[in-house]
Amino acid sequence: MKTFAELKKNLKVLPSNLKSIRVAILGDTATQLLTIAIKGTAIESGYTFDVFEADFGQIENQIYDSTSNLFEFKPEVIIIFHSTHRFLLKYNKLLPTEHSTIAEKQLNLIKDLVEAIDKRLQSTILYFNYPEIDDAVYGNYSNKVKSSFLFQTRKLNYELMEFSQSRHNLFLVDVASLQNLRGRLTAFQPSLYVNAEMIFALDILPDVAARAVDIIVSLRGNVKKCLILDLDNTLWGGVIGDDGMENIQIGGLGIGKAFSELQYWIRKLKDRGIILAVCSKNSEEIAKEPFEKHPDMVLRLNDIAVFVANWEDKVSNIKHIQSILNIGFDSMVFLDDNPFERNFVRANISDIAVPELPEDPSEYLEYLYSQNLFETTSVSEADAERTKQYQVEAHRSKAQKAFSNEDDFLRDLEMVSVVERFNKFTTPRVAQLSQRSNQFNLRTVRYSEADIESLVRKEDYDTLSFTLADRFGDNGLVCAVVMRKQPESNTLFVESWFMSCRVLKRGMERFVLNTIIQLAKDSGYMGIVGEYIPSAKNGMVKDHYSKLGFCQKEQYWHLNLSQYEIKPVYIKTVEGKQ
């Protein structure tokens, strides 16, 4: 991680081609250096933050005043930082009889602030939680005293998590957990606090900034989706080809505990939707043996979406894995104990994340915890199924080889799609798909769950989501379309059309268009208007509308309903429950 001084240097000459995000930073203590760190960190992630920084102590004034600079600025993101020190000061000034209700009062204040923002803006709100200060008034006994400051701080942190469940635009910046990791002595420097009202020491500012920026860029689709694993001395101790399966260190043998616990961590990632792949220099049969037969292995073959073990170089193999999964290199993490392999991969695949694993395997897990590699801003129930879907995809492509003609293959798949308007059941997945889809995404508008909820309520919008299942398995919800009604021209404008790349080449695009046309006809519209906004990654859909028969007029694509003929597809519609 870069130092504060290095982050500050990032701001000297701003790269011109970065995407800009409007961010407001409100704190109850001095935030100037924090702001510099946040702006510098954003550049590391490929963004420039256009920042409005309120004078310190202005949180409530800015938010409760509808004419404030904050609302004039119209930020996309608002970062609110109430410090534990100011919370402690409030506590200190109360009568002892009031101490036991301070967490509740502070929570109510926060709820009011969020409410006031939501009334006027559709911003994402980032709220710092409270790193603990143990004022040692009761010693350990403070855990048993409800009115103690430690009890109230922990209660507040817990209640914040509860409150955030119901607020899809509210995200907690977990600086409390960061202080646990780095220690209070590193996180806080009393002389800076007293002299300059600075809560965070200079050395911890880059970590604090990273926590906040991680959330913001993750909301814009920069998330890790896949973990690629080396085997020997990464997933187990020893070299399987030399030592044999019975002698590799895993479970009770040698330092096997370190590897077992790492595998449990990896399996939890897989269960929440991270795709696992293996990339190992081994013969395939030998490499697979522990996954099939070793009693202490946590990971099994069915946890791995793509298993590559051969004697090719790792760069070629990772490129092969990428071609199967069809996701960007920047969404992949490569784990390998060998510094040579790491450097080789880094040098040849610039966007992939390659953590610099410590030499001692016992330190792997703590190191990986500290990197916060897998930030996410949404989870959906479908995530756990992802690995299975990629495995099924492998079967499907094998089946395809048996057909000489693509239509025969598509017919043989027996595809069905559930089509429905967005509803509360599909909201999390639609929001997530909008954030994760980079390639098949015509205008790359990112929606939070809160955005989707408000869309559904708007009269001038219509929406459609699509699942896709076939005889091999169910891909779940893979495509969504957001349409804005344009009564003046009696057309529907396609504000968003995004689709998972897992279902390319199945005729899904034609099927979706047929459905849109049907909906438009039923509602009496004359035409459909689409737009393609190029991004760094969506070149795949550059000719999307021309292929579907739209005509270009300036930057827009038009389709006249009266001239449209329903396109042949091999997908059957199933109406949604809603």
Added chain:
Amino acid sequence: MDRSQILEKLNDIFRDVLDNDTITMAEETTANDVEEWDSLNHIQLVVAIEKEFKLRFTSKEIQGWAKIGDLVSSIASKSVK
């Protein structure tokens, strides 16, 4: 370490933190003489000096330096130990 050596090291730190290679400091230099030396940069300077000399200043010291010579004295008195 004598005063001139401390001053030389300080000069390097100031140039680095304030990102200005033309800064030349003497014992009599004050914050008014160096354009970039504002209160925000002061915090960074304090932290950088503490790191370089492996010491911690008291709050009184941080607020009490009128000129570079005072800062050198603070460092000299701590480095003796």
